[in-house]
Amino acid sequence: MFGSRTDRQTVTCIGCGESVARSDAREYDKHGNRWERHEKEFEFFCTDCFSDLCRQPREGLETTLDAAGAGETDRETFLERYRELSEERNVER
Numbered sequence: 001m002f003g004s005r006t007d008r009q010t011v012t013c014i015g016c017g018e019s020v021a022r023s024d025a026r027e028y029d030k031h032g033n034r035w036e037r038h039e040k041e042f043e044f045f046c047t048d049c050f051s052d053l054c055r056q057p058r059e060g061l062e063t064t065l066d067a068a069g070a071g072e073t074d075r076e077t078f079l080e081r082y083r084e085l086s087e088e089r090n091v092e093r
């Protein structure tokens, strides 16, 4: 479904795994320091996932992302854990 143009930089959403244009993605730094960019890898969410995440308390989000191993595990594992953790949280509310 994605356009064939490849001249735009794309990033991978860590929430759903979709490729999105860098310009459309939301940068997420789980360490909370956006100004220290030296040798850092940012993670990205597509706008859909980002707005989903923003409905959750930031504090819980950090915990969930960390618990899921954001930036430390491969993406498949992270997404799997993240979904599980998110579902648990949604159930508990």
Ligand SMILES: [Zn+2]
Binding pocket: 013, 014, 015, 016, 017, 018, 045, 046, 047, 048, 049, 050
């Ligand atoms: Zn997404």
